[in-house]
Amino acid sequence: MSASVRTSRFISLVAALALSGAAAAGPPERVVSVNLCTDQLALMLAAPGQLVSVSRLAHDAESSAMAEAARAIPPNGSRAEEVYLLQPDLVLAGTFTDPATVAMLRDLGIRVELFEPARSLADVPANLNRMGRLLGREAQAADMIAAYERDLAALSVDLAPRPRAALYYVNSYTAGDRSLAGAILRAAGFDNVAAETGLDWGGVIPLERLVMLAPDVIIEGRDYPGQARAEDNLNHPALAALKDTRKAGHLTDRDWICGTPQVLEAVRAMRDLRLSLEPAR
Amino acid sequence: MKLAATLCALVAALFLASLLTGWVAANPAAALRALVAGDGTPLSVVMQDIRLPRAILAVMVGASLGLAGAALQGYLRNPLAEPGLIGVSGAAALGAVIAIQTGLALVFPLALPLSALAGAVAAVLLILMLAGPRGGSITLILAGIAISALAGALTSLVLNLSPNPFAAADIVFWMMGSLADRSFQHVWLALPFMALGWALLLSTGRALDALTLGEDAARAMGVDPFRLRVTLVLGTASAVGAATAVAGAIGFVGLVVPHLLRPFVGARPSQLLWASALGGAAMVLAADIAVREVLPERDLKLGVVMALVGAPLFLHLIYRTRREMA
Amino acid sequence: MTLLSLNALTVRRGECPVVDAVSFSVSPGECVGLIGPNGAGKTTLLRAALGLLPHEGLSSLSALPARARAAQAAWMPQSREIAWPVEVETLIALGRIPHLPRGARLRQEDRAAVDAAIARMGLEGFRTRRATELSGGEQARVLIARALAQATPLLIADEPIAGLDPANQIATMQVFRALAEEGRAVIVSLHDLGLAARHCTRLLMMGAGQLVADGPPPEVLTPDNVARVFGVTAFWAETPQGPVFQPLEVTR
Numbered sequence: 001m002s003a004s005v006r007t008s009r010f011i012s013l014v015a016a017l018a019l020s021g022a023a024a025a026g027p028p029e030r031v032v033s034v035n036l037c038t039d040q041l042a043l044m045l046a047a048p049g050q051l052v053s054v055s056r057l058a059h060d061a062e063s064s065a066m067a068e069a070a071r072a073i074p075p076n077g078s079r080a081e082e083v084y085l086l087q088p089d090l091v092l093a094g095t096f097t098d099p100a101t102v103a104m105l106r107d108l109g110i111r112v113e114l115f116e117p118a119r120s121l122a123d124v125p126a127n128l129n130r131m132g133r134l135l136g137r138e139a140q141a142a143d144m145i146a147a148y149e150r151d152l153a154a155l156s157v158d159l160a161p162r163p164r165a166a167l168y169y170v171n172s173y174t175a176g177d178r179s180l181a182g183a184i185l186r187a188a189g190f191d192n193v194a195a196e197t198g199l200d201w202g203g204v205i206p207l208e209r210l211v212m213l214a215p216d217v218i219i220e221g222r223d224y225p226g227q228a229r230a231e232d233n234l235n236h237p238a239l240a241a242l243k244d245t246r247k248a249g250h251l252t253d254r255d256w257i258c259g260t261p262q263v264l265e266a267v268r269a270m271r272d273l274r275l276s277l278e279p280a281r
Numbered sequence: 282m283k284l285a286a287t288l289c290a291l292v293a294a295l296f297l298a299s300l301l302t303g304w305v306a307a308n309p310a311a312a313l314r315a316l317v318a319g320d321g322t323p324l325s326v327v328m329q330d331i332r333l334p335r336a337i338l339a340v341m342v343g344a345s346l347g348l349a350g351a352a353l354q355g356y357l358r359n360p361l362a363e364p365g366l367i368g369v370s371g372a373a374a375l376g377a378v379i380a381i382q383t384g385l386a387l388v389f390p391l392a393l394p395l396s397a398l399a400g401a402v403a404a405v406l407l408i409l410m411l412a413g414p415r416g417g418s419i420t421l422i423l424a425g426i427a428i429s430a431l432a433g434a435l436t437s438l439v440l441n442l443s444p445n446p447f448a449a450a451d452i453v454f455w456m457m458g459s460l461a462d463r464s465f466q467h468v469w470l471a472l473p474f475m476a477l478g479w480a481l482l483l484s485t486g487r488a489l490d491a492l493t494l495g496e497d498a499a500r501a502m503g504v505d506p507f508r509l510r511v512t513l514v515l516g517t518a519s520a521v522g523a524a525t526a527v528a529g530a531i532g533f534v535g536l537v538v539p540h541l542l543r544p545f546v547g548a549r550p551s552q553l554l555w556a557s558a559l560g561g562a563a564m565v566l567a568a569d570i571a572v573r574e575v576l577p578e579r580d581l582k583l584g585v586v587m588a589l590v591g592a593p594l595f596l597h598l599i600y601r602t603r604r605e606m607a
Numbered sequence: 608m609t610l611l612s613l614n615a616l617t618v619r620r621g622e623c624p625v626v627d628a629v630s631f632s633v634s635p636g637e638c639v640g641l642i643g644p645n646g647a648g649k650t651t652l653l654r655a656a657l658g659l660l661p662h663e664g665l666s667s668l669s670a671l672p673a674r675a676r677a678a679q680a681a682w683m684p685q686s687r688e689i690a691w692p693v694e695v696e697t698l699i700a701l702g703r704i705p706h707l708p709r710g711a712r713l714r715q716e717d718r719a720a721v722d723a724a725i726a727r728m729g730l731e732g733f734r735t736r737r738a739t740e741l742s743g744g745e746q747a748r749v750l751i752a753r754a755l756a757q758a759t760p761l762l763i764a765d766e767p768i769a770g771l772d773p774a775n776q777i778a779t780m781q782v783f784r785a786l787a788e789e790g791r792a793v794i795v796s797l798h799d800l801g802l803a804a805r806h807c808t809r810l811l812m813m814g815a816g817q818l819v820a821d822g823p824p825p826e827v828l829t830p831d832n833v834a835r836v837f838g839v840t841a842f843w844a845e846t847p848q849g850p851v852f853q854p855l856e857v858t859r
Contacts, residue, residue, distance in 0.1 A: 170447050207462045208304040214323045226445035227381045237464045238330035243321045358690035495688035503677035503705045548691040
């Protein structure tokens with residue numbers, strides 16, 4: 001038992017020495033991303049050849065706004081074994097990445113940087129800034145941040161009254177004001193009914209409660225491929241029976257989940273929805 | 282007849298209570314007015330489109346499971362026979378999952394109950410083949426474990442193979458059952474099959490009575506064993522298949538209800554049929570009220586409540602029949 | 608008029624006949640005892656005659672449709688199965704199932720038949736007892752009463768008196784004999800040759816699947832037949848209290 005622990009310590013020490021010798025100072029040369037959101041941030045900012053692998057999800061056009069660009073880069077399954085074999089000097093992961101994977105990679109002497117999921121529109125420049133520093137691409141990051149803030153200001157809607165909107169996802173989940181999706185909704189000129197129920201970042205909203213809130217608009221979550229009973233709530237006849245509520249259809253997942261400048265597309269879509277409500281009011 | 286009146290009153294009271302249970306704590310009079318008004322106000326939408334189908338489905342599902350349990354017990358002459366425990370519900374869930382995941386249920390909605398029915402038929406036939414005409418407890422339970430395990434594994438496999446990221450989360454629904462956010466679509470989908478199942482199962486009463494004396498004596502009293510078997514298989518499969526297709530596999534109803542009611546009908550299998558149908562309806566209504574009272578925000582699965590009530594009784598029954606099993 | 612007639616009735620298990628070309632017929636007024644050692648084919652013969660087993664040859668009963676057969680003959684199997692704790696009266700009333708029209712409850716005539724069967728088997732005090740809680744002997748009497756309640760011209764019972772005490776054995780055989788005297792017929796298989804000799808009007812002796820002897824008890828229970836089929840010697844006497852038959856020694 002203790003002998004094997006010692007052996008594995010020894011192996012990781014050797015590995016760490018070998019890798020730190022290769023990395024030295026300067027920007028990392030072999031970056032592997034194992035999380036959909038770090039995939040996209042890295043794709044935007046990395047120098048050619050710097051990013052050697054992205055997570056498999058990055059290739060899926062429904063989930064990833066940068067699937068096109070990602071296809072040039074080999075995918076990984078986010079497991080410690082295959083990531084280690086890619087011999088990275090920096091691994092980018094999310095705080096929801098399997099802790100066992102992260103711990104294993106760190107034990108093997110690999111630098112792993114964790115990104116929290118974005119909870120507000122202000123997280124976007126923060127993410128870009130941090131990614132720029134990690135990859136040694138600060139100048140590119142600064143340009144991107146300037147463009148993002150300019151576009152966001154142009155898109156933001158400040159019209160009164162603010163319609164009451166509900167985000168309604170699979171399994172009756174909703175997002176609140178302290179979530180990225182909630183922030184997108186607010187920026188586009190809506191009030192989120194989740195706030196009326198005390199859900200600040202999100203949670204389950206029973207169908208009955210949603211109906212009783214009778215929001216002006218219900219924006220439904222993405223319709224995933226294949227079938228699931230968990231999606232039945234999106235098609236419940238009670239939603240159709242609410243006569244003063246507009247059902248705004250499905251949102252495009254890829255623009256809503258990651259704290260990248262892509263969220264501007266979501267803000268734009270919501271702003272268009274907000275403006276389309278205007279003549280009726 | 283006193284028992285029938287009592288059970289009917291109980292079902293009616295629980296039905297009303299179910300209509301008045303939910304996240305929205307509305308004044309009962311206002312809620313019932315909204316139920317009949319149908320004026321498109323949020324409260325009337327809640328009453329008409331969410332609570333009414335839920336309560337109706339609870340009655341239908343409970344009656345189906347109670348009735349199927351009583352009929353299976355009568356046929357196998359074993360109080361441990363129950364659609365959930367012997368794997369019929371699990372196999373029906375597998376059938377339903379296959380219909381949904383292949384997309385068949387989308388093109389042709391009746392494929393959902395039909396496929397669940399096919400799964401249930403396969404399981405009942407397998408059980409009857411393995412347990413023999415007189416279902417000995419040990420073969421019955423072992424066959425049930427095997428069929429449940431196989432059906433559960435295949436259900437998980439199908440759901441894990443689905444391209445939908447939420448399909449795997451459905452496993453809990455299919456194994457534990459829930460009536461949350463079901464609609465009238467589900468009522469109309471299940472009703473014809475359940476009605477057929479009820480009619481078939483209720484018609485077996487006299488033959489099940491005769492079987493009290495054993496298969497030989499029953500046959501000599503004019504019971505056609507082949508016809509009885511076909512009626513029982515189809516009746517159980519239609520009722521349990523349709524119930525599972527819309528509400529997932531809810532266990533223990535068919536075990537607990539006949540056991541509780543048997544003393545009140547003088548242990549007569551024929552009388553136990555209708556009594557268990559009413560009792561099952563009451564039980565599922567009560568369980569569905571309980572899951573909403575305990576955790577109003579979450580979709581606590583019905584199977585959780587049923588297993589908490591049913592499993593200790595199941596253990597007790599095994600303990601009592603251990604001599605037979607030894 | 609016959610109530611049952613068999614012609615060359617044969618039942619095979621694989622190739623081997625376990626009932627081999629048995630022919631006889633039973634008329635009203637007969638109390639027929641079916642005797643033979645273990646494995647002689649008594650139960651198989653009775654079940655085949657009722658149409659409960661596939662067979663070759665003819666049986667007037669198995670040729671009938673199920674409902675008509677149930678109106679013609681009542682059957683009490685050897686295994687005394689009572690699956691549920693029903694009341695004795697309810698259990699006996701199960702015998703009326705073949706007579707009830709579709710969906711009907713017990714009618715006046717059905718209640719009368721049940722009451723008669725209860726009275727005949729002396730079960731008046733047991734009406735509301737749970738059948739599963741009775742002793743083995745009591746259960747046997749309840750099951751006989753159930754068969755009586757079916758009120759058929761022919762009653763076929765497979766070892767109905769096994770396990771009963773002497774008083775109940777005699778009483779039961781007297782019931783069967785009385786039924787015969789009323790113009791019905793009874794076929795009863797039994798191992799107690801003494802009771803068979805005293806109470807049956809006719810005996811059928813089976814050995815190794817074949818009908819070895821058929822006739823009144825004194826003609827069937829000859830020393831030769833008894834030695835050949837049962838492998839025992841026996842004492843036989845006609846006494847003022849009726850015939851007495853007692854097996855004595857094993858001869859092989």
